[in-house]
Amino acid sequence: MLEISHLIKRYGRDEPVLKGLDLTVEDNSVVSIVGASGAGKSTMLRCINRLVEPTSGSIKLNGTELVTLRHGQLRRARRKIGMVFQGFNLIDRLTVMENVLAGRLGYVNLFQAITRRYPDADIERAFVLMERVGIAHYANKRADELSGGERQRVGVVRALMQEPEVLLADEPTASLDPRTSEQIMVLLQSLASELSLPVLINIHNVAQARSYTDRIVGLRHGTMIFDGSPADFDKEALDAIYGGIEAPEDELAPPAAEEVSDGQE
Amino acid sequence: MVDDADLLAERIWRRHNPKQQLIRYGAMLLTLMVVIWVVSDIDIFWPWVWDAPNQISSLGARMWPPDPARLSEIIAAMIETVHIATLATMLTIFIALPVSYIAAQNTTPNRACLWLGRFILVSSRSVNTIIWALLFVAIFGPGVLAGILAIMFRSVGFIGKLMGEAIEEIDRRPVEAMEATGASKAKVIAYAVVPQVMPAFFAIVILRWDINIRESTVLGLVGAGGIGMILQGAIDTFAWPTVATILIAIIALVLVGEAVTGLLRRKVI
């Protein structure tokens, strides 16, 4: 169970990007977070695994407070939080297998990491997961030889290799074509139920959010303004979230400060 | 541009408008004044200048034909030259990589390390190989060690600076992904930084090896080993045909070095 309370994030002296968010995600549920660019979706996700330092507030994963962790403790906590990125964030020059095994980096020692001598159990798990998503035959191919959808599958498997207790997906389909992005959404949804894993998905595409997730959270200017089931997500909610800012499908919106680190393919 | 329109109306065409004209004349005048100052001030005995072509051609005539008598000695010295360049390049890698790591903005542990790294790079690059050689010959005496150290001290700045830039230019996203898996700093570097800078690393080392071969041909002129020692000796004894042989050997060495580096570049990168 993931519990976020009073989460505030402020960059320098600017207006806060997140203004006291409260959100609780039960195990085994898929939550989509929608909102315009700059609403704070990406910052919120990155606060959970502390790629972005929260200014104040509390984030608890299965009872462990994440915000106060330091160094080694933080790294051990991050092992339990898988993340899937918009730009896939694969290491292009390494093979698919090495990318997948990189998900185990938090568990193996430095010698094993550098020589790529991972425990047999990790390799077995890698093959099982890669077969599950249909990329096992690419194991020894270089990551940059794959297509976008295949690369995102590598990204998903890498996150699952961590044996995560929660999976964060930051715009996992924004760099993919519509058909492939549907496939990735189906994959995330079914993996969540197979592994009974809570999944948080930042997403631009409201239609996909409605059809593949159990719960929709709407953010606007760093505040939560909608929280309910897809069935309740009506025209009014849509206008409240995007109204006067931009069209929901507009992906060419100017990148906000929080999304600088996001990849643009 | 308005005056141009007037001029064009009267069908007068000038290549440059008055302002451009002024800048051009200003630049020319400045250059001319600098040249006049240099020519009038420089400590040159002018009759020698007019005699220089004769002197040079007579030196050329004395060199011809090249004398291959000491060829085996020259070849041995050439091999020594290559050894100096190669060993120095290899050893440099071990110093340059840590320096580039602390001198790159995105990997440096802290400000102090960043400035230390930059200081090492700048001081290494601003002192020429032959001046380093002069210093090391004074310390360790004439010989190959001084040469190897001189080449190393100059190459650290070159390889370190370019590698530092390569590290600064990496894609940040894999780094972020590795951090998100809970990997420690060392593992993040091994997985997200090292693979990205590998091609640049090979290209830079090969390039520097090529440069080092040229540089090591002159080390001997200050006593730091290699072919330069024999060249200096031959010049001191006015053995001009031997000098010609050495020069030809140097050209051959440089061309072979270029061919080898070209081959390596194609094979490795």
Added chain:
Amino acid sequence: MAKSDREASAPPRTWRKPPFIANPWVRYGLLVVLVVYLVWALGTLPFNWERISEGLPRAARIFGGGFPPNLSRFDLLLTGFTESLQIAILATLLGVLLSIPFAVMAARNVAPLPIYLLGRAVIIVSRSFHPVIVAILFVAAVGFGPLAGILTLTLYSIGFVGKLLAEEIEEIDWGQVEAMRSTGAGYLATLCYAVFPQILPRQVGLSMYQLDSNLRASAVVGIVGAGGIGSTLMNAFGRYDYDFAFAILLVIIAVILASEGVSGWVRKKIW
């Protein structure tokens, strides 16, 4: 897919990182070659360990004598630098002007084959020799002093600027040349109107770069007697006058950094 099925049927699967070099013979062969080379190189190089072991105390003495650097003979230092600057300026001017004809000669698209080979040969030869070697030959031919330095750096500039310029000429937009030829322009007119305007911006930038690199090199060619600050430095070293030598070194570093900054700034302005 067949491959993954086969892998699925064998339960305890293993995976090894595919080696960097696929062929094991080549892989281990290269390693053996490397070791043999290192043994050979280190074994045959004549290290004078006895002399080297004296190095540390000597280093202490040299650095001890070198600090604090002695700036009392500032005029000598200034004279040396002025001469270096003069050498660099004259050599850059001559070199850049002379590099133009050589670049035209060495560009395959505007020069006939025999001329091209001659131009290339001149450029290759002047690039093969380190300026210090050229300097020592010119010192032998025309005597000690700045003249040898100017000649050396002129040749050095011709080699460097000529090569880059020739490459630039080979990459020009050929349509402009055809347009000039179609108007009936002669060879020189075509060069002036269709070739030079295309390479001029590059040439100006290169000249600034070359002035900077000639200034660096002029500090070095002096070491073999070709004038400038290098000669002053060599004299100081020769007289074991380490505090003055270190003062010169520090000033050389400062001047090089300043000149690098200025030339970088000018190039940014022009390009």
